[in-house]
Amino acid sequence: MLKSLFLHFSLIMYSQVIEFMHNRRSVLIKHMHEPGPNKKQLQAILTIACRVPDHRKLEPWRFLVIQKNARKRLGEALALLKTEQQYLEPEQIEAEQQSLMRAPVVIAVIASPVEHKTPWAEQILSAGAVCQHINIAAAAHGFASQWITGWTFENKQAEQLLGLNDKEFVAGYLYIGSSDDQPVDRKRPDLSDKVTWLTD
Numbered sequence: 001m002l003k004s005l006f007l008h009f010s011l012i013m014y015s016q017v018i019e020f021m022h023n024r025r026s027v028l029i030k031h032m033h034e035p036g037p038n039k040k041q042l043q044a045i046l047t048i049a050c051r052v053p054d055h056r057k058l059e060p061w062r063f064l065v066i067q068k069n070a071r072k073r074l075g076e077a078l079a080l081l082k083t084e085q086q087y088l089e090p091e092q093i094e095a096e097q098q099s100l101m102r103a104p105v106v107i108a109v110i111a112s113p114v115e116h117k118t119p120w121a122e123q124i125l126s127a128g129a130v131c132q133h134i135n136i137a138a139a140a141h142g143f144a145s146q147w148i149t150g151w152t153f154e155n156k157q158a159e160q161l162l163g164l165n166d167k168e169f170v171a172g173y174l175y176i177g178s179s180d181d182q183p184v185d186r187k188r189p190d191l192s193d194k195v196t197w198l199t200d
């Protein structure tokens with residue numbers, strides 16, 4: 001009796017997870033506002049982020065959690081670097097300075113591959129999984145999030161400014177905040193274009 005009751009509730013819970021996975025969407029940063037996750041919620045999100053497949057347990061990723069004044073400080077430093085690299089209109093400079101302020105919290109997921117018999121690509125795939133785990137964990141905590149790479153992607157000077165070593169790069173900036181926006185779904189792939197069923 002107790003066992004079948006447990007099974008019944010487990011099935012209800014799993015169907016909620018399936019529904020959640022079907023409906024979860026990224027929310028554009030422009031629709032985000034305060035509050036962001038607090039320290040306890042961030043620790044829960046980061047703990048889930050670390051629970052990704054990781055061949056030979058290399059943990060080839062780490063995090064910069066950018067919040068409060070650090071968003072302004074880092075945004076201004078990156079904006080200055082960008083102006084050294086290319087011409088920007090004054091309003092573009094200001095947008096760059098404000099860039100990290102657009103959400104209460106930004107988690108930079110640093111792909112941190114090492115020399116190892118586990119190929120580089122496998123380590124990077126694990127870092128990508130970390131980014132999506134953050135999207136999922138943030139949504140499960142009731143927050144909006146978006147995965148952004150932006151102009152600093154593979155930009156060596158930006159990576160140095162962020163304190164990365166020469167093997168590392170930012171796999172994604174995960175912007176996290178609250179939102180009243182309910183994004184409508186975007187077009188999803190037709191499975192028949194994507195799947196080849198091998199049956200014998």
Ligand SMILES: Cc1cc2nc3c(=O)[nH]c(=O)nc-3n(C[C@H](O)[C@H](O)[C@H](O)COP(=O)(O)O)c2cc1C
Nearest residue numbers: 024025026027028135146147148149150151171172
């Ligand atoms: C690796 C990666 C980098 C991305 N970088 C950007 C970006 O720089 N700017 C942007 O507008 N969207 C970027 N996106 C797309 C959004 O994060 C997101 O995929 C899109 O808004 C819809 O996602 P959803 O299916 O979770 O709703 C990136 C996605 C990935 C996977």
